[in-house]
Amino acid sequence: xxxxxxxxxxxxxxxxxxxxxxxxxxxxxxxxxxxxxxxxxxxxxxxxxxxxxxxxxxxxxxxxxxxxxxxxxxxxxxxxxxxxxxxxxxxxxxxxxxxxxxxxxxxxxxxxxxxxxxxxxxxxxxxxxxxxxxxxxxxxxxxxxxxxxxxxxxxxxxxxxxxxxxxxxxxxxxxxxxxxxxxxxxxxxxxxxxxxxxxxxxxxxxxxxxxxxxxxxxxxxxxxxxxxxxxxxxxxxxxxxxxxxxxxxxxxxxxxxxxxxxxxxx
Amino acid sequence: xxxxxxxxxxxxxxxxxxxxxxxxxxxxxxxxxxxxxxxxxxxxxxxxxxxxxxxxxxxxxxxxxxxxxxxxxxxxxxxxxxxxxxxxxxxxxxxxxxxxxxxxxxxxxxxxxxxxxxxxxxxxxxxxxxxxxxxxxxxxxxxxxxxxxxxxxxxxxxxxxxxxxxxxxxxxxxxxxxxxxxxxxxxxxxxxxxxxxxxxxxxxxxxxxxxxxxxxxxxxxxxxxxxxxxxxxxxxxxxxxxxxxxxxxxxxxxxxxxxxxxxxxxxxxxxxxxxxxxxxxxxxxxxxxxxxxxxxxxxxxxxxxxxxxxxxxxxx
Ligand SMILES: Cc1cc2nc3c(=O)[nH]c(=O)nc-3n(C[C@H](O)[C@H](O)[C@H](O)COP(=O)(O)OP(=O)(O)OC[C@H]3O[C@@H](n4cnc5c(N)ncnc54)[C@H](O)[C@@H]3O)c2cc1C
Ligand SMILES: Nc1ncnc2c1ncn2[C@@H]1O[C@H](COP(=O)(O)O)[C@@H](O)[C@H]1O
Numbered sequence: 001x002x003x004x005x006x007x008x009x010x011x012x013x014x015x016x017x018x019x020x021x022x023x024x025x026x027x028x029x030x031x032x033x034x035x036x037x038x039x040x041x042x043x044x045x046x047x048x049x050x051x052x053x054x055x056x057x058x059x060x061x062x063x064x065x066x067x068x069x070x071x072x073x074x075x076x077x078x079x080x081x082x083x084x085x086x087x088x089x090x091x092x093x094x095x096x097x098x099x100x101x102x103x104x105x106x107x108x109x110x111x112x113x114x115x116x117x118x119x120x121x122x123x124x125x126x127x128x129x130x131x132x133x134x135x136x137x138x139x140x141x142x143x144x145x146x147x148x149x150x151x152x153x154x155x156x157x158x159x160x161x162x163x164x165x166x167x168x169x170x171x172x173x174x175x176x177x178x179x180x181x182x183x184x185x186x187x188x189x190x191x192x193x194x195x196x197x198x199x200x201x202x203x204x205x206x207x208x209x210x211x212x213x214x215x216x217x218x219x220x221x222x223x224x225x226x227x228x229x230x231x232x233x234x235x236x237x238x239x240x241x242x243x244x245x246x247x248x249x250x251x252x253x254x255x256x257x258x259x260x261x262x263x264x265x266x
Numbered sequence: 267x268x269x270x271x272x273x274x275x276x277x278x279x280x281x282x283x284x285x286x287x288x289x290x291x292x293x294x295x296x297x298x299x300x301x302x303x304x305x306x307x308x309x310x311x312x313x314x315x316x317x318x319x320x321x322x323x324x325x326x327x328x329x330x331x332x333x334x335x336x337x338x339x340x341x342x343x344x345x346x347x348x349x350x351x352x353x354x355x356x357x358x359x360x361x362x363x364x365x366x367x368x369x370x371x372x373x374x375x376x377x378x379x380x381x382x383x384x385x386x387x388x389x390x391x392x393x394x395x396x397x398x399x400x401x402x403x404x405x406x407x408x409x410x411x412x413x414x415x416x417x418x419x420x421x422x423x424x425x426x427x428x429x430x431x432x433x434x435x436x437x438x439x440x441x442x443x444x445x446x447x448x449x450x451x452x453x454x455x456x457x458x459x460x461x462x463x464x465x466x467x468x469x470x471x472x473x474x475x476x477x478x479x480x481x482x483x484x485x486x487x488x489x490x491x492x493x494x495x496x497x498x499x500x501x502x503x504x505x506x507x508x509x510x511x512x513x514x515x516x517x518x519x520x521x522x523x524x525x526x527x528x529x530x531x532x533x534x535x536x537x538x539x540x541x542x543x544x545x546x547x548x549x550x551x552x553x554x555x556x557x558x559x560x561x562x563x564x565x566x567x568x569x570x571x572x573x574x575x576x577x578x579x580x581x582x
Contacts, residue, residue, distance in 0.1 A: 223373030242562035
């Protein structure tokens, strides 16, 4: 059983700056962490490693600082970590990211039975990369997986949560699943794991190693362009009630509630 | 042509058709509704909001599974060639649209909260970015279709009617490596995006037990209870109740924010509500900047007073 986990590095804080020219995020100088949801994806893989002796590869595209983040995944128990890093990849949108990741899988002959990714990343919040990656490789996909039920010879059973139902699906492998927080409780790294990871190496490849052409990569290869970034100021004129006026405010609120409660259908 | 894709005929579909209509008038093009789903779907009440409704129905399309839907939709899109393709940002839209974008080698903007077209026909796709701190407008200059998923409740339903033709496309049935083995209906418990009055609670309620007063108020006014992420993280409410960037967008007639600080990520999900009422004991809390009425007071006891007045009056 071979598992591929897609993991993204995201900035740790919400104090992010934007490049005024390209409209993309300036990632330099920010503390980087693994996308929190991807930790749940990795944890699910680690559980399957324990129960089914799975081999885990973690794949990421990102700046060189991602190496530290990937090292942490080795410390947690991943067997192999691969970083795709090149200035040509900078500014990738979801199409260019998925393309680069899927090409790397082909070019590097990365083997997998199951691919696990997070439902979405906390920075871009698009939740598109996993699905696009899978479709570029013609893999079956189950999104919004809330529970991993079982692993059989050549298939998995998972529960997916959608608006109106919990659906249980049986999927022939290879396949990709994107997971919600509830699939697993991430473990903390241990000292022995950290020591052990020191002897392992994060493999790093650039565009040339992968034989990829610049036209398809990074900002150049991205169909979308950010044209404007702005602050929203949807402020309102607030009528404040406090102290001895409070009661008047409460009466005002009651009046509004009575007014609109009639318009309700249930 | 501007296309709208969905696997059901619901309010989201109508909202998107309304926006598609406005944009179609601006660039003088047609509106096409692509409906893919179960044989039971009836389009009579929606078809007149589009020039053309393309139906892809099958008894095997009761529940969404990616490839059967993808292959059929892709075929229809290559046939009708919309220059803009929209879908609601539901679990369906957020799965089918990236899959289509990958096959069509085009761009896709997730979770837009506003859309417009410029006179060159560029779709201006606006969404909150960077943790809700700013809004970003994104275009897809050289690839077609230009694709976007749109947060439910971003637009209102419009009355404009169109030609209303309907065409049925033949379905390609294919073997699916995904098999649905069980389905358990879920209480559509927290319909916060449907309610006309939303009573939302934040950490300022201090204890889980205290949130019962918000549920009581919501019940009295036939509303729903919303929550901040802090409160959801503390397991006071399930994620269905979360309002904001990583929760739902709501647009009720009345939004009550009780004990909520007003972080940008929360405001991203409620700022288009008609009337906003904030209750916070800190008169400098940011939530007051986006409120119409602010009560500087303890959240619990204020909600309690409001409930008491409403109850007394309904008894009388
Ligand atoms: C990527 C990202 C996505 C996020 N997505 C969301 C999201 O979708 N939704 C969301 O809500 N948050 C989201 N957040 C979190 C958000 O930043 C805030 O942390 C959260 O909204 C704060 O919740 P709160 O107002 O309940 O708590 P707090 O910020 O702790 O505020 C509590 C408020 O209650 C007031 N208070 C205290 N005691 C009382 C009292 N007795 N009576 C009245 N008032 C009192 C305080 O003055 C304070 O203003 C996100 C954050 C990030 C980084
Ligand atoms: N640059 C990347 N490298 C590796 N995996 C990624 C990358 N970007 C996104 N992913 C994966 O795709 C998921 C969704 O990310 P996103 O589409 O950016 O919200 C993440 O949880 C990751 O599993």
